[in-house]
């Protein structure tokens with residue numbers, strides 16, 4: 001698929017087949033992530049490719065427990081409110097039961113941590129689309145990146161003392177077969193020309 005087409009047709013997928021992603025495709029996706037630009041060419045993103053289903057299940061339970069303990073205040077960001085409400089109800093799988101979650105951490109004291117993470121995640125999502133895979137940015141681990149139960153668990157997977165999670169991406173084959181490539185009319189993202 002041509003680059004511009006891959007960018008323009010990327011849409012979020014929130015329902016996955018359990019089938020894993022082929023290693024050759026994952027290698028391309030990780031290359032796309034690691035070749036992303038970074039502030040000052042720092043290259044301090046740290047990628048955790050979680051394919052182990054027991055680990056994913058444990059993470060899903062930890063996230064649900066952490067959100068269920070939070071207060072559901074009316075003025076919270078709507079997605080966070082949804083995560084808390086769904087966790088209190090039970091059965092909340094923050095990464096949509098995708099077969100793979102790539103968690104992106106970076107140095108917590110580095111000013112471009114979130115920006116570098118975003119560049120890498122967008123590259124991965126576009127590459128996934130070009131390879132016939134679905135993907136979705138998953139923000140819950142970032143919201144919980146100062147929650148000890150979650151960070152302690154991530155430390156057992158290799159998260160370093162000075163790192164925190166700034167985003168993650170679910171990747172897999174969409175349950176519907178083909179990636180969601182619905183063209184969307186954008187409602188915002190204003191452009192101002194200064195000629």
Ligand SMILES: Cc1cc2nc3c(=O)[nH]c(=O)nc-3n(C[C@H](O)[C@H](O)[C@H](O)COP(=O)(O)O)c2cc1C
Pocket residue numbers: 010011012013014079136137138139140184
């Ligand atoms: C910073 C960021 C955080 C996001 N967090 C989540 C999330 O936690 N869960 C989710 O389902 N989608 C998440 N999304 C996906 C957006 O909801 C989605 O990109 C947006 O609705 C536009 O739809 P599209 O991706 O299909 O074009 C996130 C996207 C971004 C850029």
